[in-house]
Amino acid sequence: MLKNYFKIALRTLIKNKTYALINILGLSIGITCASLILFYVEDELTYDQFNTKHEQIYRVVESDHSDPSAVEYYGQTSPAVATAMKNDVPGVNDFTRVYQPGGHRDILWNGDKVQVRTYIVGEANFFD
Incomplete structure (x- = not known):
């Protein structure tokens, strides 16, 4: 039964190429936009939730x-x-102040020298 549905769908897609392209393109753009909006809203609502x-x-x-x-x-x-x-x-x-300096820094991590490209410097009471 499921095999028949796929056959009919494939035949319809081949027969109406433009219509199928518009539908598939619209669906993919809609899903992409909805996902991006969801990710943005979720990021905004969970900002600073660690505190x-x-x-x-x-x-x-x-x-x-x-x-x-x-x-x-x-x-x-x-x-x-x-x-x-x-x-x-x-x-x-x-209050606490944070600063994001530019440039690269070398830090020691478990005895290895690691180059850090992006980092933020905060005061001691940042997590308070």
């Missing part, structure tokens, strides 16, 4: 308005912003 107080974590960003037609946002600010926010903004309990 037990993830609902209390906020990120301070800096915006560049030098070109009004294309405002850019950066995940970095001046180091003094964190201290000023803790002192001046009620509700800020603690």
Whole structure:
């Protein structure tokens, strides 16, 4: 029975090539878009979930308005912003600063020298 269904489907695909191509292309684009949207939403909803107080974590960003037609946002600010926010903004309990320097670094890992291309430096209270 299943063999018959495949035969009929194959004959229909061969007979109506353009229609079959449009259907298969549309289905593949739809599945790809749905998957990408799902991955994006899942990534956004699970951001900072490693921390037990993830609902209390906020990120301070800096915006560049030098070109009004294309405002850019950066995940970095001046180091003094964190201290000023803790002192001046009620509700800020603690802060940590992270920095992603450029370039390569050599580190020792289990006695072997390993070159690291991308890394982030954080303060000691990052996981607090």
